[in-house]
Amino acid sequence: MSVTVADPHRILVVDDEPNIVDVIAMALRFQGFAVESAADGQSAIAAVDAFRPQLIVLDVMLPDMDGFEVARRLGAANGAPPIIFLTARDAPEDKVRGLTIGGDDYMTKPFSLEELVARIRNILRRTGLEAPHSNVLVFEDLQLDEDAHEVTRAGEPVELTSTEYRLLRYFLLNPRRALTRDQILDHVWEYDFGGDGRVLETYVSYLRKKLGREGPQLIQTVRGVGYALRAPRP
Amino acid sequence: MSVTVADPHRILVVDDEPNIVDVIAMALRFQGFAVESAADGQSAIAAVDAFRPQLIVLDVMLPDMDGFEVARRLGAANGAPPIIFLTARDAPEDKVRGLTIGGDDYMTKPFSLEELVARIRNILRRTGLEAPHSNVLVFEDLQLDEDAHEVTRAGEPVELTSTEYRLLRYFLLNPRRALTRDQILDHVWEYDFGGDGRVLETYVSYLRKKLGREGPQLIQTVRGVGYALRAPRP
DNA sequence: GCTTCTTCTCAGAAATCTCACAGGTTCCTG
DNA sequence: CAGGAACCTGTGAGATTTCTGAGAAGAAGC
Numbered sequence: 001m002s003v004t005v006a007d008p009h010r011i012l013v014v015d016d017e018p019n020i021v022d023v024i025a026m027a028l029r030f031q032g033f034a035v036e037s038a039a040d041g042q043s044a045i046a047a048v049d050a051f052r053p054q055l056i057v058l059d060v061m062l063p064d065m066d067g068f069e070v071a072r073r074l075g076a077a078n079g080a081p082p083i084i085f086l087t088a089r090d091a092p093e094d095k096v097r098g099l100t101i102g103g104d105d106y107m108t109k110p111f112s113l114e115e116l117v118a119r120i121r122n123i124l125r126r127t128g129l130e131a132p133h134s135n136v137l138v139f140e141d142l143q144l145d146e147d148a149h150e151v152t153r154a155g156e157p158v159e160l161t162s163t164e165y166r167l168l169r170y171f172l173l174n175p176r177r178a179l180t181r182d183q184i185l186d187h188v189w190e191y192d193f194g195g196d197g198r199v200l201e202t203y204v205s206y207l208r209k210k211l212g213r214e215g216p217q218l219i220q221t222v223r224g225v226g227y228a229l230r231a232p233r234p
Numbered sequence: 235m236s237v238t239v240a241d242p243h244r245i246l247v248v249d250d251e252p253n254i255v256d257v258i259a260m261a262l263r264f265q266g267f268a269v270e271s272a273a274d275g276q277s278a279i280a281a282v283d284a285f286r287p288q289l290i291v292l293d294v295m296l297p298d299m300d301g302f303e304v305a306r307r308l309g310a311a312n313g314a315p316p317i318i319f320l321t322a323r324d325a326p327e328d329k330v331r332g333l334t335i336g337g338d339d340y341m342t343k344p345f346s347l348e349e350l351v352a353r354i355r356n357i358l359r360r361t362g363l364e365a366p367h368s369n370v371l372v373f374e375d376l377q378l379d380e381d382a383h384e385v386t387r388a389g390e391p392v393e394l395t396s397t398e399y400r401l402l403r404y405f406l407l408n409p410r411r412a413l414t415r416d417q418i419l420d421h422v423w424e425y426d427f428g429g430d431g432r433v434l435e436t437y438v439s440y441l442r443k444k445l446g447r448e449g450p451q452l453i454q455t456v457r458g459v460g461y462a463l464r465a466p467r468p
Numbered sequence: 469g470c471t472t473c474t475t476c477t478c479a480g481a482a483a484t485c486t487c488a489c490a491g492g493t494t495c496c497t498g
Numbered sequence: 499c500a501g502g503a504a505c506c507t508g509t510g511a512g513a514t515t516t517c518t519g520a521g522a523a524g525a526a527g528c
Contacts, residue, residue: 072252100420102260126264148464149412149456161485162458198505199487205507223495223504395474432516433476439518455516457484 008034009124012053014044014070015086016063020109023191024057027113028120041065045073048081054129055120059086060096071104082123084116103127110190114170118146137172140231142211142218144172153211160210163188167203168211171219171229180226242268243358246287248278248304249320250297254343257425258291261347262354275299282308282315288363289354293320305338316357318350337361344424348404352380371406374465376445376452378406387445394444397422401437405453405463414460 011033015021018039025035036051038044041064048056060067067085074080085106087096096106103126105119124130135146141154144165151158151168160168166188171179185197204227208219216232245267249255252273259269270285272278275298282290290308294301301319308314316337337360339353358364369380375388378399385392385402394402400422405413415434419427438461442453450466 072256100417102257103264104260106416147411148462149459163486195486196488198489201505202487202507204505209507221505397475430477432478435516436476436518438516443518457515 008032009055009129010034010036010051010053011055011057011120012044012047012051012081013037013057014039014041014047014062014067015057015059016040016061017059020059020191024113024116027117027187031117033120039063041067041070041073044070048074053081054127055081055123056083057086057116057120058083061088082127084119084123086111110192112166112188112190114166114173114187137169139172139175139229140218141215142172144169154215156212158210160207163203164206164210168207171227174229176228176230178222178225178228182226184226242266243289243363244268244270244285244287245354246278246281246285246290246315247271248273248275248281248290248296248301249293250274250295251293254293258347258350261351265351267354273297275301275304278304279307287315288361289315289357290317291320291350291354292317295322316361318353318357320345344426346400346422346424348400348421371403373406373409373463374450374452376406378403390446392444394441397437398441398444402441405461408463410462410464412456412459412462416460418460 011028013021013024013028013035014037015024016039021037021039025037028035036047036053038047039062041062044056044058044062047053058067058070062070067083071080071083082103082105085096085099085104087106087108099106103123105123107116107119121130125132137144137146143152145151146169149165151160151165167184170184170188181197181200184200185193189199204219208217211218218229218231220228220230220232222228245262247255247258247262247269248271249258250273255271255273259271262269270281270287272281275296278290278292278296281287292301292304296304301317305314305317305319316339319338319340321340321342337357339357341350341353355364359366371378371380377386378384380403383399385394385399401418404418404422415431418434419431423433438453438455442451445452452463452465454462454464454466456462
């Protein structure tokens with residue numbers, strides 16, 4: 001994972017649930033972003049002034065005003081930073097329509113942190129703040145095309161479900177690194193996943209099967225820790 | 235989606251509803267245009283003087299004078315920019331008819347942003363401000379002619395309704411890419427569409443049927459994500 | 469004003485996913 | 499080498515997603 005050391009991008013996270021803010025802020029800091037937070041519309045607007053974020057992660061439901069109001073007051077039209085709105089899953093969709101065609105985007109809660117990061121990088125790339133890169137992740141003979149949402153091994157297409165895809169993508173973003181179970185669960189599953197952590201084993205098993213039993217086993221078990229994507233020693 | 239970097243065209247958006255202006259301005263900026271806005275006729279005329287837009291998106295209903303009045307006053311001076319009028323759906327259309335014979339055009343609210351952008355590019359092309367390009371989108375044996383508004387599959391004409399056409403056009407603009415449900419709804423449906431997102435499934439079903447069940451299925455389901463236009467795996 | 473076309477909602481069926489569970493296997497440690 | 503811990507993977511139930519036909523409401527055309 002590449003971490004920008006020189007000049008980290010500033011991101012403002014606005015949500016009135018401290019738990020959510022914490023978990024998002026933590027994840028983004030780990031990704032090398034500079035993060036500030038606010039718990040309501042007023043302080044969000046103040047924070048934009050003071051902190052000059054390049055991007056805002058903004059909950060739609062705030063105690064004092066809704067997220068769209070915040071966006072309007074920031075002068076959505078004029079040089080304001082792009083916004084990723086967070087909405088409840090069952091929220092009415094009419095107000096968020098049309099956001100993705102503008103510079104903005106939105107996600108429904110709960111989401112996986114990987115996805116939030118992916119969208120943030122997407123927007124930063126679109127706005128020219130981050131260097132564009134190919135959207136194909138590669139490791140050995142494994143390829144994952146993020147645009148087409150397609151995976152191939154040795155040129156052969158591999159059909160993955162959505163969870164399998166997210167899991168493999170996380171491995172490909174962190175090649176050769178031993179990832180702990182908790183890391184993986186935190187990043188790939190939704191942040192409020194409360195189920196049995198052993199799903200992970202099941203999904204690793206699915207992936208191994210689908211990626212082919214013949215070729216070398218790319219997803220290796222690191223006993224007592226978790227898993228790592230790496231080529232086996234010959 | 236091509237973004238003009240070198241010398242962006244200037245577009246003035248005039249509407250008294252801030253929400254509308256915001257969403258249009260955002261979308262056009264994202265497309266690489268330079269955008270200014272005005273909320274009434276007076277400031278619109280002033281803005282034309284100061285900003286020298288190459289095109290105006292002008293609401294017909296303004297607080298101080300109607301859009302035609304604005305157009306008339308601007309027209310007095312020669313070489314006024316072409317105008318796209320925005321009218322309410324239930325407005326009398328007689329006044330707007332005949333506009334398309336000049337350089338102007340009109341759209342009824344609400345509209346899809348894709349369509350507004352398409353019309354803007356059309357006008358800029360007609361007035362020689364934007365490089366002409368082929369208006370035929372092609373993917374495999376599928377062809378969509380934007381001028382003639384005609385679609386053929388393997389040479390056979392396919393009769394599409396307007397929504398089906400917009401949907402297919404969006405797929406053809408983003409071949410091989412996995413498009414999320416939200417993306418598609420945002421781009422193809424009107425900006426205030428708040429209905430059931432399952433229309434999309436219905437329309438995909440229509441398209442698949444009309445494009446022929448025999449040939450390979452070009453619109454593929456990407457489970458948990460949305461759809462993609464791509465040749466099926468052999 | 470009547471007919472036809474279009475758009476959208478709805479609902480049931482089919483397809484597919486996710487996750488928990490449990491028995492078996494592998495690995496480590498003493 | 500025994501015992502225990504960690505891990506693997508098949509099975510299946512319940513939930514979710516997707517497909518498609520039918521029909522209501524509205525718009526457009528005649």
